Amino acid sequence: MRKVLVANRGEIAVRVIRACFDEGLESVLAVSVADKESLGARMADEVVVIGPSIARESYLSVERIVTAALTTGCDAIHPGYGFLSERPELAAACEENGITFVGPPAAVMRRSGDKLRSREVAHSLGIPTGGGTPALGSLAEAIEAATALDAFPLILKASAGGGGRGMTIIRGVADLERSFETSRHEAEVAFGDGTVYLERYVENARHVEVQILADMHGNVVHLGDRDCSAQRRHQKLIEEAPAIGLPEALSEGVRAAAVALTTELEYVGAGTVEFLVDVVRGDFLFLELNARVQVEHPVTEMVTGIDIVRTQLRIAQGEPLPFTQADVVLTGHSIECRINAEDPRAGFLPNPGRIEEWVVPQGAGIRVDTYVQPGTVIPPFYDSMVAKIIVHGPDRRSALELMGRALAKLRVGGITTTTPLHQAIVTNPEFVDEPITTRWLEERFLPGWETT
Known part of the structure; x- marks a missing residue:
């Protein structure tokens, strides 16, 4: 591997470009017209414009991405997260054209x-899944399947991707009638695949996931777990590592299940196995395997000291993992806040525009992953995240205190962000004192906060 096409944008593009530099690899950034002047475009060794601002004609086009790699002499493609990162068509096109795909092979991706x-x-493998339906091709098929399950509430989900896109809680047939086509359309726009399905919805659950790294030599290692229960409309806002307050047997169970699943799948690369922990029943259900690097990977890097993106690049070159499971030691606690260009007091309305002032926190235990600088224009065409504030402390309370101080030092002018919301969450007594469920933010926290 010599030259990597970075097929993404925003902060993950910057993150991958930095990892390429650290590995001594050239980077070429594929950009839409909207991102020609981005920080990533200035950092990369080369830039290639792949299409207009609309994602389906640029970042979601397999043909344009592969053509960009071939015309710029790239021998590898890193897809980042979102967009085409979990599309086997891209991995297959790479194989057909002699390009290394930084991720699992197409067959494994499928x-x-x-x-x-x-x-x-x-x-x-005997891993609890909670049951569910096959792919649903029509509203009539969905109603028939839901009626046969007779297990409301259910959740309607996209098969081709994550991030909450296309996801809707279904409490009855009327919800299906209202939401089915909307969910399919949202999944199609986000992932280029509108396939959806239904599965059991756990009312009182924690979202716990396990980070996996697997090489081409059959070595599979987990890097511990994360808690991503602070969510709004199935979109993660705050992530932590490790997941606190889990019984030891349950924690060992989810980690072992993650390793067993990825081993059986002959998985290669960085992946995340997601679970729901039912806090009432004290058990867990398998949700999905995200066949890519996650937005929240930095919290795992902070507690393990392992650079996940650099390891991805090494795995893609055929190198064995440089560590074993016994070498992975979790130290301290890490928290990440996703800072979005949204107004949380106006229904989280997106707030694109030009950033006039940008001052980020600095200090021991603080990391900021971003593509923003003063003058950066946040376009209206893509995800609204502008930065991730990540902190690390010796324990959770120390990390929360440091996050509070870090957020207070973040200054953004020209657009509205979710920073005040994060400040309120990390100092909320319920959030500080005990693990929350995926419903806590919307049902317990936001109603009171929005009226203050």
């Missing part, structure tokens, strides 16, 4: 990145 197929494999 088994793992497809939520329905990975659920089938999990079930075959």
Whole structure:
């Protein structure tokens, strides 16, 4: 591997470009017209414009991405997260053109990145899945399947990707009638695949996930777990590592299940196995395997000292993992806040525009992953995240205190961000004192905060 096309944008593009530099690899950034002047475009060794601002004609086009790699002499493509990162068509196109795909091979992607197929494999291994439906091709088919399950509430999900896109809680047939086509359309726009399915919805759950790294030599290692329960409309806002307050047997169970699943799938690369922990029943259910690097990977890097993106690049070159499971030691606690260009007091309305002032916190234990500088224009075409504030402390309370101080030092002018919301969450007594569920933010915190 010599030259890597970075097929993404925003902060993950900057992150991958930095990892390429650290590995001594050239980087070429594929950009839409909207991102020609981005920080990533200035950092990369080379830039290639792949299309207009609209994602389906640029970042979601397999043909344009592969053509960009070939015309710029790239021998590898890193897809980042979102967009085409979990599309086997991109991995297959790379194989057909002699390009290294930084991720699992197409055949493995089809088994793992497809939520329905990975659920089938999990079930075959005895990993609890909670049941569900196959792919649903029409509203009539969905109603018939939901009626047959007779297990409301259910959740309607996209098969081809994550991040909450296309996800809707279904409490009855009327919800399906209202939401089915909307969910399919949202999944199609986000991932280029509108396949959806239904599965059991756990009312009182924690969202716990396990970071996996797997090489081409059969070595699979987990890097501990994360808690991503602070969510709004299935979109993660705050992530932590490790997940606190889990019984030891349950924690060992989810980690072992993650390793068993990825081993059975012959997975290669960085991946995340997501679970729901039912706080009432004290058990867990397999959700999905995300066949890519996650937005929240920095919290795992902070507690393990392992650079996940650099390891991705090394795995893609055929190198064995440089560590074993016994070498992975979790130290302290890390928290990440996703700072979005949204107004949380106006229904989280997106707030694109030009950033006039940008001052980020500095100090021991603080990391900021961003693509923003003074003068950066946040376009209206893509995800609204502008930065991730990540902190690390000796324990959770120390990390929360440091996060509070870090957020207070973040200054953004020209647009509205979710920073005040994060400041309120990390100092809320309920959030500080005990683990929350995925419903806490919307049902307990936001109603009171929005009226203050």
